[in-house]
Amino acid sequence: MTAVLQARYAPKIHTHPRTSRAFFFDRAAETMPRGALQKLQLRRLRATVKEAYDNVALHRGRMEAAGLRPRDVRSLEDLRRLPFTLKSDLRDHYPFGLFARPRAKLSRLHASSGTTGKPTVVGYTHRDIATWASLMARSFACAGARPGDVVHNAYGYGLFTGGLGAHYGAERLGATVVPMSGGSTERQVLLIHDFGARVLCATPSYALNIAEVAEREGADLRKSQLAIGLFGAEPWSEAMRREIEQRLGLKAVDIYGLSEIMGPGVAVECEAQDGLHGWEDHFLFEVIDPDSGRPVADGQAGELVITTLTKQALPMIRYRTRDITRLTRERCACGRTHARLKRITGRNDDMLIIRGVNVYPSQIEAVLIGLEGIAPHYQLVVERRGSLDELTIEVESADPGAQERVRHHVKSMVGVTAAVRVLKPGEVPRSQGKAVRVRDLRPKAS
Ligand code: DLL
Numbered sequence: 001m002t003a004v005l006q007a008r009y010a011p012k013i014h015t016h017p018r019t020s021r022a023f024f025f026d027r028a029a030e031t032m033p034r035g036a037l038q039k040l041q042l043r044r045l046r047a048t049v050k051e052a053y054d055n056v057a058l059h060r061g062r063m064e065a066a067g068l069r070p071r072d073v074r075s076l077e078d079l080r081r082l083p084f085t086l087k088s089d090l091r092d093h094y095p096f097g098l099f100a101r102p103r104a105k106l107s108r109l110h111a112s113s114g115t116t117g118k119p120t121v122v123g124y125t126h127r128d129i130a131t132w133a134s135l136m137a138r139s140f141a142c143a144g145a146r147p148g149d150v151v152h153n154a155y156g157y158g159l160f161t162g163g164l165g166a167h168y169g170a171e172r173l174g175a176t177v178v179p180m181s182g183g184s185t186e187r188q189v190l191l192i193h194d195f196g197a198r199v200l201c202a203t204p205s206y207a208l209n210i211a212e213v214a215e216r217e218g219a220d221l222r223k224s225q226l227a228i229g230l231f232g233a234e235p236w237s238e239a240m241r242r243e244i245e246q247r248l249g250l251k252a253v254d255i256y257g258l259s260e261i262m263g264p265g266v267a268v269e270c271e272a273q274d275g276l277h278g279w280e281d282h283f284l285f286e287v288i289d290p291d292s293g294r295p296v297a298d299g300q301a302g303e304l305v306i307t308t309l310t311k312q313a314l315p316m317i318r319y320r321t322r323d324i325t326r327l328t329r330e331r332c333a334c335g336r337t338h339a340r341l342k343r344i345t346g347r348n349d350d351m352l353i354i355r356g357v358n359v360y361p362s363q364i365e366a367v368l369i370g371l372e373g374i375a376p377h378y379q380l381v382v383e384r385r386g387s388l389d390e391l392t393i394e395v396e397s398a399d400p401g402a403q404e405r406v407r408h409h410v411k412s413m414v415g416v417t418a419a420v421r422v423l424k425p426g427e428v429p430r431s432q433g434k435a436v437r438v439r440d441l442r443p444k445a446s
Pocket of ligand 1: 161
């Protein structure tokens with residue numbers, strides 16, 4: 001970040017609006033010097049590996065097959081000798097097979113449906129829930145939320161971790177939570193306004209939906225108390241961030257997490273908005289080459305792999321997230337010492353290969369949002385013609401020249417040739433949670 005930007009952000013970053021004191025939820029943990037952090041990580045890693053080995057047949061079997069015992073983990077580098085865990089392992093041991101604690105000792109279950117087969121089920125002990133709440137509280141504070149704020153929580157409540165994860169975290173911070181969930185968008189607009197929400201929690205696509213409904217209703221949320229949006233659960237682009245910031249009049253902060261590891265609050269941006277701090281006292285982050293499985297250098301893109309350090313019910317050893325990101329350990333302007341993940345551009349399995357060109361939906365999104373007169377709602381339709389995959393981009397516009405403009409800009413900026421279907425305003429389905437960006441009509445492999 002340039003000195004000018006640092007100067008602009010510095011006074012705001014950690015200053016409590018009412019006390020003008022630097023504000024961290026857990027200053028000692030968040031600013032822990034690297035040496036102390038690594039010591040803590042190693043102690044916790046050894047305990048986690050032992051728990052997993054002693055209590056989960058899959059982990060014990062995999063380690064034995066690799067000729068490893070828990071006591072062989074003597075340094076943080078030894079992490080690389082441990083076998084990976086995959087999403088399919090959770091499915092194959094459905095529902096509770098990877099739990100390290102008896103089901104009766106758990107206080108909660110969550111699940112995600114996914115597109116194929118059985119859901120992935122995750123469990124939490126009482127302590128896991130408390131840890132999650134404090135990591136979410138830390139994440140809220142890192143994003144700029146403060147005790148006493150009204151937090152309007154539009155993440156879905158239920159088996160999805162977004163709603164309850166944000167809810168417990170906001171309460172733990174000392175905020176006043178409005179447990180809205182998704183849907184009833186007109187009502188959301190009214191309550192954001194009337195209850196004086198300072199913080200909005202939603203998926204970025206739903207935040208945009210809220211903005212659109214507010215504009216239609218003639219409610220100017222830019223004049224409301226809203227100051228911070230905590231947006232995540234799906235990939236989104238820098239262009240989308242600017243669009244939401246402008247239309248809702250808030251600072252849009254990126255938050256990342258996944259149910260297999262915990263839920264929201266695994267990593268979050270600080271007010272510098274320059275990468276997401278991954279909470280390294282609770283998780284180990286690696287970025288690997290998805291083909292070879294070998295770690296890539298800091299700054300290089302690859303698949304994020306996470307090991308939990310404090311989870312009791314569902315310890316995860318080298319979980320392959322399929323999410324693509326880059327890791328940086330450079331010092332951050334905010335003073336936190338924890339490594340940062342760069343914006344998660346998409347998932348390995350969301351990547352489309354169109355005539356040999358790798359395309360992530362977020363790349364197309366960035367182009368569409370930059371175009372005048374094209375609404376920021378879109379879907380990508382993938383079909384198979386002969387042996388080739390074809391891409392059609394569905395957008396909304398009232399401009400007769402939209403089709404050619406979109407085709408041209410996508411070709412020149414993403415490098416892919418796509419057909420474009422222009423729909424009337426309002427015709428692309430709106431999201432109330434995670435947006436469906438891709439309609440894959442290719443025949444399924446049997
Ligand atoms: O989406 C947890 C969450 C809730 C995160 C609310 C943030 C806010 P799952 O439903 O298990 O959990 O989906 C996890 O969503 O592996 C990523 O592919 C994607 N994802 C989550 N956050 C981001 C983000 C929740 N900030 C999967 N940017 C992950 C890009 C994200 N993708």
